[in-house]
Amino acid sequence: MTGKNRSNTWDDVKMLIVAGAVTLTLGLWNVFAGYSREEIAQSVDATPDPIVVSDPGSGQNNPAPDFVGRILFGGAAPQPRVIVRSNGGGGGGPVTQTRSS
Amino acid sequence: MLHKLEFQAMGCQVLAVVENPASPDALQYVPDWFEEWEQAFSRFRFDSELNTINHSNGRPMHVSSDFAKVFETARQAEWISAGLVTPVLFDALVNAGYDRSFEMILPDPTMPAPEALQYIPRLKDVHWDGSTRMIWLPPDLHLDFGGVAKGWAVEQAAKRLAPYGAALVDAGGDIAITGFQRDGGSWEIGIANPFNPSENLEVLNVGGCGVATSGRDGRNWVRAGKRFHHIIDPQTGLPAVTDVLTATVVAPTVTEAEAVAKTLLIRGSEAAMEWLEINPQYSAMLALEDGKRLVNNSMEFYLSRVNEC
Numbered sequence: 541m542t543g544k545n546r547s548n549t550w551d552d553v554k555m556l557i558v559a560g561a562v563t564l565t566l567g568l569w570n571v572f573a574g575y576s577r578e579e580i581a582q583s584v585d586a587t588p589d590p591i592v593v594s595d596p597g598s599g600q601n602n603p604a605p606d607f608v609g610r611i612l613f614g615g616a617a618p619q620p621r622v623i624v625r626s627n628g629g630g631g632g633g634p635v636t637q638t639r640s641s
Numbered sequence: 642m643l644h645k646l647e648f649q650a651m652g653c654q655v656l657a658v659v660e661n662p663a664s665p666d667a668l669q670y671v672p673d674w675f676e677e678w679e680q681a682f683s684r685f686r687f688d689s690e691l692n693t694i695n696h697s698n699g700r701p702m703h704v705s706s707d708f709a710k711v712f713e714t715a716r717q718a719e720w721i722s723a724g725l726v727t728p729v730l731f732d733a734l735v736n737a738g739y740d741r742s743f744e745m746i747l748p749d750p751t752m753p754a755p756e757a758l759q760y761i762p763r764l765k766d767v768h769w770d771g772s773t774r775m776i777w778l779p780p781d782l783h784l785d786f787g788g789v790a791k792g793w794a795v796e797q798a799a800k801r802l803a804p805y806g807a808a809l810v811d812a813g814g815d816i817a818i819t820g821f822q823r824d825g826g827s828w829e830i831g832i833a834n835p836f837n838p839s840e841n842l843e844v845l846n847v848g849g850c851g852v853a854t855s856g857r858d859g860r861n862w863v864r865a866g867k868r869f870h871h872i873i874d875p876q877t878g879l880p881a882v883t884d885v886l887t888a889t890v891v892a893p894t895v896t897e898a899e900a901v902a903k904t905l906l907i908r909g910s911e912a913a914m915e916w917l918e919i920n921p922q923y924s925a926m927l928a929l930e931d932g933k934r935l936v937n938n939s940m941e942f943y944l945s946r947v948n949e950c
Contacts, residue, residue, distance in 0.1 A: 637831040
């Protein structure tokens with residue numbers, strides 16, 4: 541009975557050492573390798589709105605805007621939103637199509 | 642001047658159009674609206690509100706205002722369809738093989754064909770108090786709003802765009818239109834040919850109304866050598882056995898059009914045309930698997946001339 545208790549105590553000590561090592565590693569990693577939240581927030585705020593209005597009739601604007609934002613890993617990727625302008629729908633064929641979805 | 646914005650949401654291509662001389666500010670926010678609604682109603686996002694409710698393990702839950710509205714819309718769809726379109730078929734869909742986002746379903750010949758469920762839940766098993774927005778699901782009942790949520794989202798987006806001018810919002814073929822164009826012109830909408838979706842069977846000329854198509858030509862998959870689709874018949878709990886390939890409906894609202902299109906598909910062509918006889922407020926065209934097309938009288942109106950719903 542006493543031997544089993546001693547074995548359990550040694551297991552606890554080993555577990556403590558491992559837990560301490562993992563905590564220390566993650567802590568140091570966070571301190572030296574991670575970006576600060578302020579830096580990330582500033583870079584996101586500074587990113588210009590990627591909305592572009594183009595007129596396909598004029599043929600002067602490129603409908604695919606140059607992406608000028610910073611790529612951040614994690615979360616949803618920023619999607620450029622291209623609003624296309626055209627002259628009316630009359631006579632130009634169907635605006636859209638209904639189909640099974 | 643038409644302003645158009647296209648993007649992906651709710652597992653399909655979304656198109657938002659507004660007729661306005663200036664670029665309407667609201668158009669750029671449409672993707673954010675859809676993202677918010679998808680987060681609430683998707684069964685494929687583990688942290689959606691729908692999944693939170695579905696994992697309530699028999700506890701009463703308080704739901705958001707949007708969730709309450711979609712649930713009420715689903716109840717209305719069940720009433721219109723006499724029980725054929727119901728939001729309680731989550732487990733039947735999973736049993737049929739639609740257990741992940743559609744583009745992730747791969748052909749797997751080793752998977753057995755779905756078998757009939759022992760228990761098919763009913764919407765009356767759900768306790769709902771609209772005044773307090775409290776819902777209680779039995780532990781073995783799970784909700785899936787499916788096309789109802791998409792139709793509702795399309796309708797909300799169109800309503801929000803309406804102050805800027807005549808608007809059209811289309812999510813994967815579920816279309817809401819707020820009214821005629823400024824010059825009184827109608828909106829032309831093609832009805833896809835299920836045998837060749839790049840071409841149109843017909844072109845509708847419509848004003849303010851909802852248009853939807855339900856079909857088994859798009860979302861289908863193979864199990865044990867047989868093809869299955871996502872339109873579940875609540876009478877069997879299995880994909881509907883029907884001679885209708887696609888059903889296209891014009892109705893006052895897109896949520897009604899969606900519910901009616903599904904109803905017609907599940908009923909099959911003969912019973913569908915009988916149903917339309919006693920519900921002439923809905924206009925429909927059925928494309929059958931043998932290549933035939935059936936159109937009710939009121940649908941011919943939209944195929945030949947401009948009309949407000």
